[in-house]
Amino acid sequence: MFSNPIVFYGLIFAATLLLIDGIIRLVASSRRKKSDVVNRLEAIKKKTGVEEAYGELLRRRGMGGRDGEQTIGNQISSFIGQTGLELSLTTRVAFFFGTLCLAYLLSVLFFRFGTVMTYVFTISFPFVMAFLALNYVRNRRIKTFTRQLPEAIDIVVRSLNAGHPLTAAIGLVAREMPDPLGSEFGILNDQMTFGSELEQAMLNMYDRVGAPELNLLTVSVSVQRGTGGNLAEILSNLGQMIRDRLTIKAKIKAISAEGRITAWIMLLFPFALFYMILFLVPTYYDKVWESGYGAYIVTGCLIAIFMGMLVIRRLVNFDF
DSSP states (O other): OTTSHHHHHHHHHHHHHHHHHHHHHHHHHHHHHHHOHHHHHHHHHHHHOHHHHHHHHHHHTTOOSSGGGGSOSSHHHHHHHTTTOOOOHHHHHHHHHHHHHHHHHIIIIIIOOOHHHHHHHHHHHHHHHHHHHHHHHHHHHHHHHHHHHHHHHHHHHHHHHTTOOHHHHHHHHHHHSOTTHHHHHHHHHHHHHTTOOHHHHHHHHHHHHOOHHHHHHHHHHHHHHHHOOOHHHHHHHHHHHHHHHHHHHHHHHHHTHHHHHHHHHHHHHHHHHHHHHHHHOTTTTHHHHHTTOHHHHHHHHHHHHHHHHHHHHHHHOOOO
């Protein structure tokens, strides 16, 4: 059957077509999930009612309650809550045991640690991986929120200039903007609707998100409510300032790109060299492992590489 080239090429074409179709469906599903905040909130409202819709979103992220009560009591839970992930207990346990097994396999098959180092590496690896993964998701969410914030401020300004109250402007942002900003402003609007003060509700939103630019918005609104003034003009200037701040960040990131890529090359090059030599000459490192000091040498090298990576990152990362 496969000796016929037409059949063989036909199967390759069908497999490629199915692969492309799967990728397109995956990308479309991901985009729809990010932009379909209104439908998701409406579905929750139909099940639990308007009063519980946004509270349900908080509880899914481990931030149950309202007003000051929904603030996480410790830094670890707050850090996880700012990722916006809805992680069930089953998912957390599965991730922990999965990374635990992966760490054990790596320590036995690749690093060939001793008994003590194997246990230390196996136990610490899941926590390090969890922190890195959550930190990546948290930073990506904060960046997305920050990019959406000037547009949301413009919506509030136009709504205020049209004569709408601030609560109506916030509700408009919650309905029109996609995640993550749409959901967060929806929670803000829900808290204000059911009796929370604006300043407290915005401080709670800042705790949930962690974006520095959101703190500027919170302070601006609080000062305006205490001293008076044209809120629309204040917010308009704030939106332009945030845009300028993002532009400066982008320029600095472009200028420091060479240093950052150098840091990654210096981090990955020793591993690439190690496995290249191991592939070309499998017995090259046997004397190192047989000496009994191989695990300690590898650990010291990894620590030195990591410290060098941190030093270079400190040189090319700037405080804005």
